[in-house]
Amino acid sequence: MIGKIRTGLALSWMVAASAVLVPLQVVSMKTGLWPETVILKIWHRVMLQALGMRVRVVGKMVESRPLLIAANHISWTDIMALGSRVDVTFIAKSELAGWPLFGFLSRLQRTVFIERERKRKSGDQASEIARRLAAGNAMVLFAEGSTGDGNLLLPFKSTLFGAASMAIAEGAADHVVIQPVSIAYTHIHGLPMGRRHRPIASWIGDMDLVPHVGQLLAEGGLDVEIRFGEPIEFSAKSNRKEVTRLMEERVRELMLASLSEPTPARKA
Template identity: 30%
Template sequence: MTQDGAIPATRAVTPLGWLLIGFRLVLMVLVFMLCAPLHLLWRAFGFGRFWPRVFLASIGAIAGLHITVRGQPARHALLLSNHVSWLDIPTLAHVTGSAFVAHDGLADFVFLKWLCEMNDTIFIARHDRQSVAEQVEQVRAAMATGGALTIFPEGTTSDGTGLLPFKSALLSAATPLPPGIVAQPVSLDYENSRQVCWVGDEPGLDNFLRLLARPRPIRVTAHFLAPLAGEELADRKAMAATAHAKLLRHLSQ
């Protein structure tokens, strides 16, 4: 990061950084070539998301991600997490095996869409009111199958030092929760989050390459807070307000 707080541009990557980028990209391609066919074979026999979880965890490890877990992740949960970086995805996939809810802009990139669909990502068309009912059914079906499903209620990324307002509309499909599913806030705390975050006008590819160029590990602590209970689950607005307050209180400590 520069002295004025701006995110450094990709062109500032050192020669060593470019070597790290090349090395890590080769490893990522090799992991993909291993996991993709095994995933297709796995799915042909009706099994779950084992190989996408392996793939995402490997991507995080190759990128230098070091994960510490605090608290107890619920086994069957709707995870409500703050959103700092694309590394949030491999972090939560590694720890919980979670699927994700993402905005439909990602679906414009064919390869990225295919990678997301490997892990049962649900795409939300935020500006298409006519498809809301269908999206609600997709989210509820994903929760009903068990496991974990992650929503980033901020709707975008922040710099990790605070918390943007939660968009309660993103939780409309989760009210009421299916039987056996809990809503659990998750705080992702990055060491030097301002150097990791993806905010402002930085292109996504630049951010991706910039993080791959880092020689130092990227340390993140995933804090799993107590699940919401009682009146905290009354409706989507109560869920959003309570989860936001709990995460904000944790981040301010």
């Protein structure tokens, strides 16, 4: 009963806030009266509050540009957690563009959609990411290419780092800064989450979205920790596969640090 009441109140709050913030974001994108990320940050924070999620950040995003952030991926809520704290643009799988509401909201934050299975389009998509990088956008790449269960890191895919190579090859930049970032769900109702309970936050593979949203709304009380690691410079001389392995190692280290020494977040 309590879960149903909480879900109803949270959904009402999300709808009311979106009714105000989404039109403001559209105005921002069309007029440029204020930075696009201003409204996005507010919206992400409101959504996290409705979900009962709190965010803790360790370290900070570097100011160097062009910047590509290599992160692990656990759930659709990762986007809200990152978007609530830093000015970033996301790279997402093409399927997201067609989802009701989520596709629309993704386009409002200028998400770049990629079709990983269609190599004919990969060049155009990488070129678009390269242009964004050159324009000063901090791009978030979920380098596993899929979502994990929150306990283990999946292997990073070197092909997803092709945009960094293209940005350099096209002369848009002489180097790209790549920064490792980990996302870890650490607490539930203030208590440390173990391996058994951590998948509550995860959204894996072909899981239906609506039931998962409902579960999180009813559960509430989750803490997520974001850790920013030491960046590296990717240049024309860099080996993409070696850089991919290095980023995977660094993200794994950051993620394990969050899971082994979890500190409750204070606020979303």
